Ligand SMILES: *[C@@H]1O[C@H](CO)[C@@H](O)[C@H](O)[C@H]1NC(C)=O
């Protein structure tokens with residue numbers, strides 16, 4: 001809904017901004033609403049920190065929740081359908097996973113359960129307004145950071161639609177060739193679908209899910225790469241050289257991306273240039289987590305806030321049984 005664009009000079013001005021955002025809430029539900037949902041940008045940023053901290057306290061490789069929540073950010077947002085302007089980052093993945101009838105979401109119950117545990121606790125503690133859609137997007141970014149990736153600045157303000165069933169049919173799959181993957185990301189609304197396919201697929205380098213033998217799309221289970229707890233550009237090496245990694249083979253779609261005519265050049269760039277890949281992943285992830293949500297307030301999809309970024313690196317406690325997400329860390333939220 002492009003009609004919902006807001007002029008930045010208006011939205012930043014106190015009372016005017018509040019009235020405007022309230023009107024926008026009514027008229028235009030899929031506009032990004034950092035001040036409309038959270039009242040002020042300052043409070044939105046507190047909420048951002050609360051989610052990032054909750055990630056460090058609750059997500060782990062040991063129970064699979066860390067890579068699973070990275071995956072969930074994809075499965076919530078990439079259901080946007082450009083041709084119909086439906087779906088996107090609206091929290092509906094929770095609804096879809098609970099319904100249990102979407103094979104593309106198989107296994108996402110791990111993060112589903114975490115999100116349903118974490119969000120009510122953050123709401124009770126520091127951020128009553130927190131939307132599930134924002135939590136899912138930022139938990140994904142925090143999961144990447146926890147796996148060693150650079151911090152990803154994120155925007156908040158995605159309205160929830162927890163009753164929607166987004167269009168999950170045709171979700172990018174393990175057997176898609178590179179052209180089909182590009183087509184998927186185009187319809188999902190990414191501005192550079194080839195870059196999106198090559199960049200975003202590198203998240204397959206994190207976690208233990210499914211693998212396929214070199215020349216067909218049969219699936220097995222195992223670590224997808226030799227260092228599946230580290231999120232760096234090793235994905236490209238493994239996908240491009242399956243014979244060098246006989247026990248870790250990623251997905252058939254990953255290898256088709258490695259040698260696809262439209263994708264192999266970019267694939268090689270990211271294989272050999274860690275910082276080019278990291279910059280591209282950051283930007284593409286930001287764009288993806290805004291699919292279906294019209295940025296406003298002077299922000300573009302690639303802008304974001306980094307409040308809480310990197311702050312909790314090295315946090316020892318990763319218990320899921322802490323009664324309050326901020327217990328023991330009051331100084332961070334005066
Ligand atoms: C998901 O919610 C957004 C609002 O944020 C809306 O634009 C989108 O159409 C919703 N999806 C469905 C299927 O209603």
Ligand SMILES: *[C@@H]1O[C@H](CO)[C@@H](O)[C@H](O)[C@H]1NC(C)=O
Nearest residue numbers: 096099100101102165168169
């Ligand atoms: C899944 O089930 C819900 C109702 O529980 C329904 O609205 C939706 O269309 C179903 N989706 C598919 C793909 O079967």
Ligand SMILES: *[C@@H]1O[C@H](CO)[C@@H](O)[C@H](O)[C@H]1NC(C)=O
Nearest residue numbers: 029030160161162163164165
């Ligand atoms: C939520 O999704 C349902 C089902 O697609 C739709 O009817 C409703 O208008 C959506 N609500 C919002 C706030 O986007």
Ligand SMILES: *[C@@H]1O[C@H](CO)[C@@H](O)[C@H](O)[C@H]1NC(C)=O
Nearest residue numbers: 214215216242252255256259
């Ligand atoms: C690309 O990789 C796939 C999977 O390894 C293989 O089946 C296919 O033959 C390769 N195509 C080319 C042109 O090398």
